[in-house]
Structure formats: C-alpha cells, structure tokens
Amino acid sequence: xxxxxxxxxxxxxxxxxxxxxxxxxxxxxxxxxxxxxxxxxxxxxxxxxxxxxxxxxxxxxxxxxxxxxxxxxxxxxxxxxxxxxxxxxxxxxxxxxxxxxxxxxxxxxxxxxxxxxxxxxxxxxxxxxxxxxxxxxxxxxxxxxxxxxxxxxxxxxxxxxxxxxxxxxxxxxxxxxxxxxxxxxxxxxxxxxxxxxxxxxxxxxxxxxxxxxxxxxxxxxxxxxxxxxxxxxxxxxxxxxxxxxxxxxxxxxxxxxxxxxxxxxxxxxxxxxxxxxxxxxxxxxxxxxxxxxxxxxxxxxxxxxxxxxxxxxxxxxxxxxxxxxxxxxxxxxxxxxxxxxxxxxxxxxxxxxxxxxxxxxxxxxxxxxxxxxxxxxxxxxxxxxxxxxxxxxxxxxxxxxxxxxxxxxxxxxxxxxxxxxxxxxxxxxxxxxxxxxxxxxxxxxxxxxxxxxxxxx
Amino acid sequence: xxxxxxxxxxxxxxxxxxxxxxxxxxxxxxxxxxxxxxxxxxxxxxxxxxxxxxxxxxxxxxxxxxxxxxxxxxxxxxxxxxxxxxxxxxxxxxxxxxxxxxxxxxxxxxxxxxxxxxxxxxxxxxxxxxxxxxxxxxxxxxxxxxxxxxxxxxxxxxxxxxxxxxxxxxxxxxxxxxxxxxxxxxxxxxxxxxxxxxxxxxxxxxxxxxxxxxxxxxxxxxxxxxxxxxxxxxxxxxxxxxxxxxxxxxxxxxxxxxxxxxxxxxxxxxxxxxxxxxxxxxxxxxxxxxxxxxxxxxxxxxxxxxxxxxxxxxxxxxxxxxxxxxxxxxxxxxxxxxxxxxxxxxxxxxxxxxxxxxxxxxxxxxxxxxxxxxxxxxxxxxxxxxxxxxxxxxxxxxxxxxxxxxxxxxxxxxxxxxxxxxxxxxxxxxxxxxxxxxxxxxxxxxxxxxxxxxxxx
DNA sequence: CATGAAAGGTCAAAGGTCAT
DNA sequence: CATGACCTTTGACCTTTCAT
Numbered sequence: 010x011x012x013x014x015x016x017x018x019x020x021x022x023x024x025x026x027x028x029x030x031x032x033x034x035x036x037x038x039x040x041x042x043x044x045x046x047x048x049x050x051x052x053x054x055x056x057x058x059x060x061x062x063x064x065x066x067x068x069x070x071x072x073x074x075x076x077x078x079x080x081x082x083x084x085x086x087x088x089x090x091x092x093x094x095x096x097x098x099x100x101x102x103x104x105x106x107x108x109x110x111x112x113x114x115x116x117x118x119x120x121x122x123x124x125x126x127x128x129x130x131x132x133x134x135x136x137x138x139x140x141x142x143x144x145x146x147x148x149x150x151x152x153x154x155x156x157x158x159x160x161x162x163x164x165x166x167x168x169x170x171x172x173x174x175x176x177x178x179x180x181x182x183x184x185x186x187x188x189x190x191x192x193x194x195x196x197x198x199x200x201x202x203x204x205x206x207x208x209x210x211x212x213x214x215x216x217x218x219x220x221x222x223x224x225x226x227x228x229x230x231x232x233x234x235x236x237x238x239x240x241x242x243x244x245x246x247x248x249x250x251x252x253x254x255x256x257x258x259x260x261x262x263x264x265x266x267x268x269x270x271x272x273x274x275x276x277x278x279x280x281x282x283x284x285x286x287x288x289x290x291x292x293x294x295x296x297x298x299x300x301x302x303x304x305x306x307x308x309x310x311x312x313x314x315x316x317x318x319x320x321x322x323x324x325x326x327x328x329x330x331x332x333x334x335x336x337x338x339x340x341x342x343x344x345x346x347x348x349x350x351x352x353x354x355x356x357x358x359x360x361x362x363x364x365x366x367x368x369x370x371x372x373x374x375x376x377x378x379x380x381x382x383x384x385x386x387x388x389x390x391x392x393x394x395x396x397x398x399x400x401x402x403x404x405x406x407x408x409x410x411x412x413x414x415x416x417x418x419x420x421x422x423x424x425x426x427x428x429x430x431x432x433x434x435x436x437x438x439x440x441x442x443x444x445x446x447x448x449x450x451x452x453x454x455x456x457x458x459x460x461x462x463x464x465x466x
Numbered sequence: 467x468x469x470x471x472x473x474x475x476x477x478x479x480x481x482x483x484x485x486x487x488x489x490x491x492x493x494x495x496x497x498x499x500x501x502x503x504x505x506x507x508x509x510x511x512x513x514x515x516x517x518x519x520x521x522x523x524x525x526x527x528x529x530x531x532x533x534x535x536x537x538x539x540x541x542x543x544x545x546x547x548x549x550x551x552x553x554x555x556x557x558x559x560x561x562x563x564x565x566x567x568x569x570x571x572x573x574x575x576x577x578x579x580x581x582x583x584x585x586x587x588x589x590x591x592x593x594x595x596x597x598x599x600x601x602x603x604x605x606x607x608x609x610x611x612x613x614x615x616x617x618x619x620x621x622x623x624x625x626x627x628x629x630x631x632x633x634x635x636x637x638x639x640x641x642x643x644x645x646x647x648x649x650x651x652x653x654x655x656x657x658x659x660x661x662x663x664x665x666x667x668x669x670x671x672x673x674x675x676x677x678x679x680x681x682x683x684x685x686x687x688x689x690x691x692x693x694x695x696x697x698x699x700x701x702x703x704x705x706x707x708x709x710x711x712x713x714x715x716x717x718x719x720x721x722x723x724x725x726x727x728x729x730x731x732x733x734x735x736x737x738x739x740x741x742x743x744x745x746x747x748x749x750x751x752x753x754x755x756x757x758x759x760x761x762x763x764x765x766x767x768x769x770x771x772x773x774x775x776x777x778x779x780x781x782x783x784x785x786x787x788x789x790x791x792x793x794x795x796x797x798x799x800x801x802x803x804x805x806x807x808x809x810x811x812x813x814x815x816x817x818x819x820x821x822x823x824x825x826x827x828x829x830x831x832x833x834x835x836x837x838x839x840x841x842x843x844x845x846x847x848x849x850x851x852x853x854x855x856x857x858x859x860x861x862x863x864x865x866x867x868x869x870x871x872x873x874x875x876x877x878x879x880x881x882x883x884x885x886x887x888x889x890x891x892x893x894x895x896x897x898x899x900x901x902x903x904x905x906x907x908x909x910x911x912x913x914x915x916x917x918x919x920x921x922x923x
Numbered sequence: 924c925a926t927g928a929a930a931g932g933t934c935a936a937a938g939g940t941c942a943t
Numbered sequence: 944c945a946t947g948a949c950c951t952t953t954g955a956c957c958t959t960t961c962a963t
Binding site: 106109112119120122123124125126130133134135136138139279300306320321324325327328335336338339340342343345346347349350353 | 600601602603604605615736757763777778781782784785786789790791792793795796797799800802803804806807810
C-alpha cells in the first residue's frame with residue numbers, strides 16, 4: 010500500500026526554482042574513515058536467553074537521539090530520518106561543531122536543530138558509529154550488525170532493588186535520636202543481613218542467573234565489601250554526620266569505637282558528601298551498584314567476557330541516565346575508586362578486629378568479606394603475602410557460598426523481614442560444584458544456622 | 467508507514483482569498499487561513515492526483531504578497547525572499563505592528579516596506595502560517611570558539627607528557643629480544659626514574675604549580691604507585707606478554723621472580739589487554755593520568771575543592787575526547803578501579819620484599835610508594851593497623867618530597883637523560899614548610915645523592 | 924525470486940548571513 | 944535595527960544493496 014504512483018511530478022514543477030547550482034556537497038572533503046577500529050569488545054551478543062520477547066515498542070519506535078518517531082536502525086541506533094541524515098552529513102563532511110552553551114543542550118524533536126554539537130554527540134552516545142557511514146557512491150558489503158546494547162534494563166534493576174530493600178526505613182525516617190548506637194556486634198549483624206540481601210538482589214537479575222554457579226559465587230564474593238559501603242552510604246544520605254545501618258542502628262560521626270570511626274568518617278566525607286552534592290537518583294544508584302557487581306576482573310571467573318559485557322551495559326545505562334548534566338556520569342564513576350578504597354580499609358579493619366578478638370565474624374562474613382578461609386581459627390594472619398588483595402579472592406572454591414546458589418527465588422513475604430529466610434531444605438546437593446580442584450575442600454553442614462553464599466543462592 | 471493517501475489538494479492554492487479585512491495584528495496570531503485546509507506540509511512530491519491544471523505562471527512565479535518574483539513556497543505561500551524573511555522575523559520576534567493609515571495600504575514590490583502591519587496581514591491572507599516558522603537553529607558560521615570548562619587543556623597535558631617521555635623508546639622499539647630481563651633492583655631503579663619524571667610532569671601543569679606546597683606534595687605522594695603502573699602499561703602496549711620498563715628492561719609474562727610475576731600478570735591481563743582492545747589514544751591517556759593525579763580524596767589536602775575541580779575538568783576533557791564511541795569513556799574510567807587495585811598489590815609486594823630484605827628501597831620510593839616512614843629500619847611492619855591504606859598517606863609531613871617542590875623548571879636537555887637532573891642547589895630552604903605538626907620530623911640532608919619529592923619540586 | 928532492513932540520494936522548504 | 948539577495952541545512956521520500 011505504497012504510493013506506487015511514480016513521481017509524476019505534475020504540480021508546480023517549473024516555478025523557476027532556481028536550483029542552487031552550487032549545491033554540490035564538498036564531498037570527501039576531509040573524509041577519513043577511521044583507521045578500522047577493531048571493534049572492541051561489546052559486540053552484539055544476541056540475546057541467547059529464553060524469553061526476551063517484547064522489544065519494547067516505545068524504545069524501538071522512538072529515535073534514540075531526539076525521541077521523534079524512528080524509521081528504523083541507522084548507523085547503529087534506532088533513529089528518525091532527520092538524525093540519520095544529520096549524522097551522515099556530519100560524518101561525510103567531517104564536521105566539527107562547537108556548542109555555544111555548556112554542552113548539555115537538550116536534544117529532542119523540537120530542539121534538535123538548536124545545537125549541532127550536542128546533537129552529534131548524542132548520536133554517538135546513542136550508538137551510532139561513523140564507520141557505518143559509507144563512502145559516497147559505492148557500497149561496502151559489510152552488513153555488520155549494530156550492537157544491541159544488551160538485555161539489561163533499568164526496570165529490572167530497579168525492581169531487584171525494590172525487592173531487597175527495607176521498606177520501613179524508606180517510608181518513615183523515624184527520629185534519629187531514638188536509634189541506638191551500634192557496637193561492633195551490631196555492625197557485623199547488619200553486614201550479614203545486607204550480604205544476604207545482596208545475594209537476593211543478584212538473583213533477581215536474569216543475566217546473573219544465567220551464569221555458571223562458580224561465576225555467580227565469584228561475583229558475589231568479589232566486591233561484597235563495596236556493596237556494603239555503597240548501601241550504607243545511600244541509606245545515610247538523608248542524615249547529617251550519621252551512618253544508618255540496615256538494622257536501624259547508627260554510627261555517629263564521632264563517638265564510636267576508634268576502629269569504626271576511621272572508616273565511618275571516610276564514608277561520610279568521601280562518599281555520602283559527594284553523593285549528596287550530586288543528589289544521586291535511584292536509577293543512578295542501581296546502575297552504579299550493578300557496575301560494581303559485574304566486575305570482570307575478579308579472579309576465577311570463567312566467563313569474564315560475559316561479565317564484562319554486562320558491566321558495559323550497566324555503564325551505558327548509567328551514562329544514558331545522566332546525560333542531562335555535564336560531567337555527572339564521570340563524577341559518579343569516579344566515586345567507585347573511592348568506594349573501593351574505603352571498602353578495602355573496612356575489610357582490613359574487620360580483619361584486624363577479628364584477629365584481636367574484638368569482633369565475632371561468622372562464616373558468611375568470613376567468606377564474603379575476608380576471604381574464604383573461614384571456619385578456621387585466627388591462626389594465620391593474612392599479611393601481605395597470603396592475601397595481597399583482600400577484596401578479590403583467588404579462586405572460587407566451593408564453600409558456604411556454593412551451596413544454594415541454585416535455589417529458587419524465595420518470595421519476600423510482604424517485605425516484613427529484613428533477613429532472608431534460610432533456603433528451604435530440599436535440593437542441597439549440587440552436582441555441578443567441584444569443578445575446581447581447590448586446594449582445600451571444606452564441608453559445611455550447618456546451613457540452617459549458618460548461612461553461606463552457596464546456601465543463599 | 468507511508469503517508470496514507472492524503473487528500474490531494476492541488477497545491478496551487480488561490481491566495482486571492484479575501485479575508486476579513488478587519489484583522490488586527492494581534493488577531494493574526496490565531497488566524498487560521500481558510501483556503502488551505504489541507505495538509506499543509508507534504509512538500510516535494512505531488513499527490514498522484516489526476517490532472518491538475520497547470521498553475522498559472524503568473525501566480526506561481528509571483529510573490530503572493532508583493533508580486534515580486536517568488537522564490538518558491540514559503541510558510542504556505544508562494545513568495546519572494548523578502549516577504550519570507552519579513553514573515554519569519556515578525557513571527558519569531560512576535561512583532562505587533564500598527565497601521566498608521568486605514569489598514570488598506572498597497573503592498574507591492576515598491577511599497578512593501580511602507581507599512582508592516584499591512585504587509586504582515588497580507589502574508590497571512592496569502593496563506594502563510596506562523597506554525598511553519600520553526601525555532602531558531604544553530605549558527606552556521608563556525609567562528610565561535612567553544613568555551614572551556616576550566617583552564618586545563620589537552621594541549622598543556624600533551625606537552626607535559628611529551629616533555630617527560632623517553633623519546634628513544636618511542637621512536638624505535640628495538641628488538642625485544644635484545645633487552646634484558648629485569649631483576650628486583652632494575653625494577654626499583656626504573657620506578658625511581660619514573661617517579662622523578664612524574665614530578666617533572668606535574669610541574670609542567672600550571673594549575674598544579676598554583677597549589678600550596680603541602681598540597682603538591684600530597685598529590686605527588688598519593689597515587690604515585692598508580693602512575694607507575696599506568697605508565698608501564700602504556701609503554702607495554704605495543705608488545706605481547708611483556709612488560710617494558712622505563713629503563714629498557716623487560717619483565718616477561720612468566721619467568722621472573724615469583725613476587726613480580728603476580729603483579730606483572732595482572733598488569734598484562736587486566737590493564738594492557740583492555741587498553742589494547744580500546745586502542746587508547748595519547749589524548750585519552752594523558753586525561754586518564756590527570757584524573758588519577760588530581761585525586762581530591764587524598765588525605766591532608768588543604769585545597770581539596772580545587773583539586774576536585776581540576777579532576778572534574780580532566781574528566782570532562784576525557785569525555786569529550788571519547789564521545790565518538792559509545793561506552794568508551796566509561797570503560798576507560800572503570801579501568802581506574804583496576805589500576806588502583808593492581809597498584810595496591812604492587813605496593814604490598816614491594817613492602818614485603820623490603821621487609822624480607824629482597825629489595826633495596828631507597829628513600830624516594832619509601833616516601834612516595836610505601837608511606838613516609840622512610841629512612842627507618844624495617845622494624846615496624848606496616849600491618850593493617852598502622853597503615854590501612856598503603857596508597858594514601860595520612861598527613862603531608864615534610865620529608866624528601868617537601869624539599870625542592872618550589873624549584874624552577876629544569877629544562878630537559880635534549881631528552882637525553884631519563885633521570886632528571888638533581889635540582890640546582892640554591893634555594894634549598896623552604897620557609898613555608900613546617901605548617902603541619904607531624905608527629906615525626908626528619909631531616910634529609912642528602913638531597914644530592916638521594917632525591918626526594920621536595921627536592922624534586 | 925521476493926522481501927525487508929539499512930545503506931544511499933534528492934530537493935522543497937526550512938534556516939542563517941551580512942552588506943546595505 | 945530591519946531588509947533581502949544569497950547561501951546552508953534539514954528531513955520526508957525514494958532507490959539500491961544484500962542477507963535471508
């Protein structure tokens with residue numbers, strides 16, 4: 010049902026439209042097709058999963074640059090004809106625009122022509138690649154598939170977050186004065202709760218569940234300390250000079266045990282304060298958390314490439330969520346180095362307190378925070394030699410974490426409990442496990458009263 | 467998808483439509499021209515209607531407003547450039563004209579400028595629609611120079627980098643096979659050289675020189691290990707499974723001392739490899755280096771806010787340098803967490819080797835990499851307690867670094883020497899120094915044969 | 924051989940420029 | 944400042960290529 014009518018251009022044909030004779034484009038002016046960027050990682054990775062049906066009408070039909078109606082994929086991004094033409098012209102003529110403002114112009118259907126710099130930039134950010142613009146007349150056979158960024162979505166992340174959050178704290182922030190100051194035991198208890206929640210959070214992410222058991226365990230172990238710090242920092246955002254734990258205890262800026270106060274001060278100063286200044290949104294937070302979570306460098310990862318892709322997706326999601334404010338994305342990402350540093354210090358502090366007998370560190374904390382040599386006495390000091398990198402563990406030997414990683418989702422009954430219920434008995438055997446020939450094999454039988462990563466999964 | 471068969475309106479409307487003559491200017495605003503009630507847009511191709519009577523040349527070639535020669539259809543009416551521009555300006559600026567006569571002025575080529583009220587009214591009557599006037603667009607002329615976020619520029623950073631690079635390595639990468647495998651001493655020697663170059667690099671950045679001495683020392687100390695790793699990773703980019711030191715020794719992937727091989731493997735796997743895949747540019751590299759350098763969280767910083775701003779600028783510069791590839795900026799920034807982690811491990815390794823007597827760590831390395839307690843015997847093991855964060859030092863007590871930070875630039879004579887010359891004697895006293903009341907005060911007199919941060923500055 | 928997604932091209936009608 | 948001759952950019956519409 011097209012307008013088959015060939016262009017018998019009757020209408021106003023000849024009203025002397027003096028067609029501009031100098032209309033020639035300065036073809037090839039400075040055209041330089043980039044030196045074949047060996048398309049780095051981040052390839053398409055067609056969704057191999059089972060159910061990824063709905064391609065989202067909204068996102069597929071809308072131009073990723075200006076939100077006008079899209080006419081298909083062009084140069085790697087779903088876009089309208091206008092942005093398609095604009096991108097081609099810009100690349101062909103090797104245009105270098107400049108923004109008259111502060112390079113954070115809004116680019117939508119109405120305003121897309123107001124700043125070419127910001128429009129072109131958004132084209133690139135939306136996934137357009139200049140390599141996809143072909144040379145003038147000829148056509149290159151390359152039918153490269155544009156990268157479908159991935160399957161990770163903000164929605165899924167936000168839901169996972171909602172499922173694993175303590176609603177009572179969210180709804181009413183009761184008077185701070187009524188809360189008790191945490192002792193070391195309270196802190197450890199809170200950490201344990203939060204780690205269990207982290208496991209539950211991860212299980213809500215389909216892409217995580219598709220990984221192998223070993224990889225899931227490795228990811229959960231790798232950066233758990235950072236998740237604890239990140240979570241506590243976010244929870245403390247509404248308050249001043251106070252850290253609010255997940256179990257409703259608080260750590261004041263000053264006035265706790267000496268050991269805690271150092272870390273607490275850094276959390277407040279180096280994390281809570283910048284996050285307050287940035288006024289981080291929920292969306293941004295879950296993206297950050299996901300970026301931390303899918304750490305491709307953590308040792309023992311079989312499928313590091315898949316994890317890298319997932320982090321890439323999360324990173325791009327964050328970028329897209331923050332595009333309004335110049336420099337915001339970078340500031341948020343740079344907080345991750347601070348987060349890593351603080352988490353490190355916390356782990357060292359915890360390690361020390363355990364060795365000094367000041368803290369009772371149970372097996373889950375041992376496994377996820379201090380390394381896997383849990384259930385041992387504090388005989389071996391993990392000095393520089395034995396554990397040069399506290400946050401990243403050498404291999405994914407099975408242990409507490411290994412058990413239960415295959416467990417089904419446990420519905421959180423009305424969110425009333427902060428602690429996750431211990432996985433229902435049943436399937437305790439995991440035939441897949443002993444892939445690794447870890448030097449030490451432990452057997453943890455006390456899953457009921459001593460949750461571990463494996464039992465939680 | 468396609469335009470549904472629109473009601474074929476025979477484009478060539480009759481503008482003669484005499485509209486209510488009592489229109490006031492303000493009424494024009496809401497004016498809905500009757501004649502053309504068809505889809506106004508749809509330019510170009512004519513609907514496949516039957517046979518539209520060929521429009522009168524006269525009406526098509528003549529401006530419907532002033533009867534000047536028309537240049538096409540504009541805003542819905544065949545018109546000349548003058549009336550086109552007049553209409554656009556009037557609508558854009560929302561001009562409200564008034565007729566000084568009786569709103570019956572003749573509007574023709576000669577008199578069209580005599581009454582704006584009547585001219586605009588005639589525009590509307592001829593079928594021009596104010597809706598067809600679009601928003602203001604971007605400027606075409608590109609004479610405007612984009613404003614910078616701050617004072618930091620890529621150029622300055624690139625120059626600083628060029629000044630402090632070993633040109634011999636850059637020009638010809640001689641056969642790798644001829645290079646010797648580094649022993650621990652070679653590594654330490656290379657590190658020392660590179661740290662001196664780092665100081666020199668920093669001094670080439672005006673914004674750095676404007677900081678206080680204490681802050682300069684703090685910055686130089688804070689992340690020097692990361693700079694060493696970053697530098698060595700970049701230098702090793704052209705090779706495979708080999709780390710190339712600044713003094714031309716190499717560290718193979720396997721086959722060195724056990725202590726080095728761990729860190730070396732991580733450098734190759736977690737840094738060199740991703741950097742190769744990303745194919746990092748020189749511009750991007752200096753931005754990354756600058757981001758690492760201006761670390762606002764490093765302790766003892768007086769002017770943390772200024773440093774934060776500088777890092778922000780560097781971060782935005784990197785963003786703009788990478789905007790052509792989606793996700794690239796984020797991937798580069800995320801490498802910094804890896805960098806931090808590897809650097810940490812290296813420091814711990816170095817610390818350990820020093821304690822075991824395997825490495826001879828001189829005072830500059832002590833100060834910049836291991837903390838400031840240099841020139842001491844290895845009596846105090848910097849365990850978790852004493853130095854929970856190896857890369858960041860607690861306070862900026864004066865020491866080796868403190869001396870010489872005020873020294874003038876030392877021209878690098880033809881780049882022949884890798885090592886920086888020791889600052890020319892002269893101004894060795896620094897009256898500003900003892901601001902801090904550090905618990906320990908050392909005096910380093912051996913500036914000549916034992917460079918320190920202060921002596922280098 | 925037909926089909927459709929995604930390249931390419933066209934050009935009326937927007938926009939902007941800058942002596943006057 | 945406004946005008947208008949002259950030039951650029953935009954984007955709706957259309958053709959061509961190529962994998963399926």
